[in-house]
Amino acid sequence: MAKRILIVDDSASVRTVAGIALRGAGYEVIEAGNGQEGLQRLDGSKIHLIISDVNMPVLDGIGFLKEVKAHPDYRFTPVIMLTTEAGEDKKAQGKAAGAKAWIIKPFQPQIMLDAVSKLVMA
Amino acid sequence: MNDVDVQEVSASQRAQANPLLPLWARQIETARSQSETAIVALTARFSAIVERIDAALGSGQGGAGQPDRVAGIRRSESDLEQVIGALKAIQQSRNQLAAEIRSIGAYTEELHKLASEVDSIGFRTNMLALNAAIEAAHAGESGKGFAVVAAEVRSLSNAARETGKHITRKVSVINDALVRIGTTNEQVASRDEAAVNAADEQIRGVLARFAASTRELSEAADRARTESRAIKDEVCESLVQLQFQDRTSQILAQVIGSMQKLHADQLSADGSQSAAELAERHVEAMLNTYTTTEQRQNHDGVQSADIAPQEVTFF
Numbered sequence: 384m385a386k387r388i389l390i391v392d393d394s395a396s397v398r399t400v401a402g403i404a405l406r407g408a409g410y411e412v413i414e415a416g417n418g419q420e421g422l423q424r425l426d427g428s429k430i431h432l433i434i435s436d437v438n439m440p441v442l443d444g445i446g447f448l449k450e451v452k453a454h455p456d457y458r459f460t461p462v463i464m465l466t467t468e469a470g471e472d473k474k475a476q477g478k479a480a481g482a483k484a485w486i487i488k489p490f491q492p493q494i495m496l497d498a499v500s501k502l503v504m505a
Numbered sequence: 506m507n508d509v510d511v512q513e514v515s516a517s518q519r520a521q522a523n524p525l526l527p528l529w530a531r532q533i534e535t536a537r538s539q540s541e542t543a544i545v546a547l548t549a550r551f552s553a554i555v556e557r558i559d560a561a562l563g564s565g566q567g568g569a570g571q572p573d574r575v576a577g578i579r580r581s582e583s584d585l586e587q588v589i590g591a592l593k594a595i596q597q598s599r600n601q602l603a604a605e606i607r608s609i610g611a612y613t614e615e616l617h618k619l620a621s622e623v624d625s626i627g628f629r630t631n632m633l634a635l636n637a638a639i640e641a642a643h644a645g646e647s648g649k650g651f652a653v654v655a656a657e658v659r660s661l662s663n664a665a666r667e668t669g670k671h672i673t674r675k676v677s678v679i680n681d682a683l684v685r686i687g688t689t690n691e692q693v694a695s696r697d698e699a700a701v702n703a704a705d706e707q708i709r710g711v712l713a714r715f716a717a718s719t720r721e722l723s724e725a726a727d728r729a730r731t732e733s734r735a736i737k738d739e740v741c742e743s744l745v746q747l748q749f750q751d752r753t754s755q756i757l758a759q760v761i762g763s764m765q766k767l768h769a770d771q772l773s774a775d776g777s778q779s780a781a782e783l784a785e786r787h788v789e790a791m792l793n794t795y796t797t798t799e800q801r802q803n804h805d806g807v808q809s810a811d812i813a814p815q816e817v818t819f820f
Contacts, residue, residue: 394751396548400744403555438755438796463817467752469798478820485818489748492741498817 385411386503387429391421391447392436392465397488401434401465404492405499418442422450425457432503433457434495437466437473445476452481461502465490526768530761537757544750551740551747558737562730578716585708592701599694606687613680620672627666634659755796763791 388410392398395416402412413428415421419442421435433451437444444464451457461483468474474485484498637655641648767787774783795801799809 392751394748394754395545396744396747397751399548399552400748403552403741403744407559467755467797470795470801473796474818483820485820487815488751489745490815491745494817498819501819 385409386431387411387413388499389413389415389421389424389428389430389433390435391415391418391424391433391439391444393417393439394436397436397465400492401495404496408496408500410499418444418447418450421447422454425451425454430457430460432499433460433462434465434499435462437464437468437477445473445480448477448480448482461505463495463498463502465495523768523771526764526771530764530768533757533764534761537754537761541750541754544747548744548747551744554740555737555744558733558740562733562737575719578712578719581715582712585712589701589705589708592697592704596694596697596701599690599697603687603690603694606683606690610680610683610687613676613683616676617673617680620669620676623669623672624666625669627662627664627669630662630665631659634662752797752799756800759791759794759796759800762794763787766790 388405390398390401390405390412391414392401393416398414398416402414405412413424413430415424417439418435421433422442424430435444435447439447442450444466448462448464451460451462462481463484463486464477464482465486465488466473467488469487477485483502486495486498634655637658638652641652641655644651767783770783770787778786792801792804795804802809
């Protein structure tokens with residue numbers, strides 16, 4: 384059965400690029416436009432990995448990540464932050480909140496796929 | 506400053522509130538929004554192209570069908586080989602028949618010799634009977650009975666000679682017929698051999714042309730597949746490049762937000778901060794809300810470099 388991945392990003396073009404790459408690699412993809420929508424997608428879905436932007440309206444990526452790690456069903460689900468944020472302080476916030484990897488946009492789909500594959504298998 | 510002075514300063518600052526700020530902000534927001542809408546639409550189009558190429562590549566156009574065509578050619582080749590084999594078997598049977606006819610011809614030679622032998626025996630018997638008749642005549646009365654026997658023997662020997670000649674004629678007729686059958690059979694066999702060889706050649710020619718056409722089709726399909734993959738890679742690469750929209754949108758959104766906030770602060774100025782202090786506070790706010798490397802580079806007056814895709818940082 385295909386592993387299910389949730390992409391949370393307010394940029395439709397980024398969701399599309401990531402979605403094409405992931406679907407092409409055999410993953411099932413669910414999309415959300417911000418952290419709040421992302422949390423709604425968690426319930427009722429068995430999600431194996433989450434890819435999240437950091438700067439988003441309504442609920443940002445770090446806030447979303449903290450909620451995910453507080454969720455009883457998703458405490459151990461790996462989260463990759465996919466963001467334009469290159470600052471070390473933001474990376475440190477992400478790490479502290481429980482992110483497993485940090486990818487800076489623009490990203491090469493293959494690099495993202497390698498990271499997803501590594502974390503999904505872990 | 507006393508209250509009057511503060512009121513005068515704040516009134517002065519409000520009066521100086523740059524009316525261009527909200528105007529610029531709206532214009533930039535319009536450009537940002539239009540750009541985002543267009544890029545999202547473009548991304549969706551590219552995405553649809555990628556999906557269509559994937560569907561075309563996955564449907565096995567010229568790909569999955571290739572082994573079927575090769576197997577089809579092999580089956581046709583095998584079937585036609587069997588047809589040629591059957592024709593050659595018929596030809597072989599005809600050659601066997603010709604050999605049988607030739608061996609019967611050899612028997613007729615033998616029959617000829619036997620018929621000559623009968624004739625020869627008849628001749629010698631006739632001569633013997635003639636001599637016996639002469640001897641019987643010499644014997645006079647006592648040889649009369651023997652003369653009758655000698656006459657009968659002569660008559661029988663003549664009959665034997667006639668039979669021998671008759672056999673020779675009939676054997677000649679049979680032999681002539683066998684020669685004609687053999688000749689006709691060989692002519693037919695020769696024509697059959699030519700026809701089988703021609704059929705063999707034509708069938709091999711047809712199969713070779715069929716194989717060549719299939720190879721050309723297969724090569725064309727391979728080229729189409731390679732081209733499709735190259736186009737897909739190009740489109741995917743274009744999609745990667747379109748990610749700039751996310752960065753520009755964030756940069757512009759921050760500028761718009763900063764302009765709107767500065768304008769709002771200018772309008773609500775109470776005189777507690779000078780224009781310079783207000784500007785400094787907004788510069789500080791901008792610095793704290795940058796998200797991209799190029800924003801920080803621009804802030805520091807450094808020429809912002811192209812942003813290349815980077816490696817993953819694992820925690």
